[in-house]
Amino acid sequence: MEGFAVWLTGIPSSGKSTIARALEERIKARGVKVQILESDEVRKSLTPRPTYTEDEREAFYRALVYIGELLVKHGVNVIFDATANKRVYRDEARRRLSRFLEVYVKCPLEVAINRDPKGLYRKALRGEITELPGLQKPYEEPLNPEVVVEADRERPEDAAAKIERKLKELGYL
Template identity: 60%
Template structure:
């Protein structure tokens, strides 16, 4: 036994943050700014980006109602398991229905819903993946906000209007709520 006290390492409790908004609203950019801020608190962080997870679960997605229901239940379950094992999760996923995000909230005790707000016209301008262009050309009929309804959060813990707030400032807004619920 040493006479010196052992150093106390601060372990931040795991939580989940769901960034929801229209495609091309700024979710991925904010997730990228948020991850290192959480890691600086001592969190182990995993970003569950819907396109990446979808490539594994539904390699040829149809985006049907049934497929989306299954996909978002699976995504919420994955996030809940990670949080249960001490990993902080950032969901970078549109999740067109409130029910999808509510499912995750019901499974994860420390849950923050973040509304990434952006008008459709601006999201269309920012669309580097071509999602809206495919919808406008008729190559798909399920683009959220364009052909498929998107249900924005009613009472999110944070609202980030990406017309007015840069990604880093949005990440700082989220971090304030993280600190408030984990202290």
């Protein structure tokens, strides 16, 4: 049976990775196979010295969707943990994956800047990074996500439970 894909999108440091891990835990507790595709980890293999140019981003997200598509076709459920700052990247996944759920991890910029576990905003504010989505590059909010998480108001565990409920409602779980 074909798997499903959940795409967690939002600005950097919005809480995508924490929610992805909480969701993974809930899905695995049901005895269901699931794999997180964390963009930062996948990028290390595909573009070891990323430049974050538009061409590179487009190629990266095409490859990420392709990897997810292969897993889903072989019955592995996928959680994409990826900013994907342009709608076109996420729309491509929606087109290619029939059992797809987009989750917008909505987070005020100030909250993300204060969290900043990887130091991206500090680097951007010092000029060491010039392409950070949400700060120096636009982040295109999803138009019709299946789930919206208010990252500054909802605990990651509650967000994961909300996503799990939607997966059940859609018949994916």
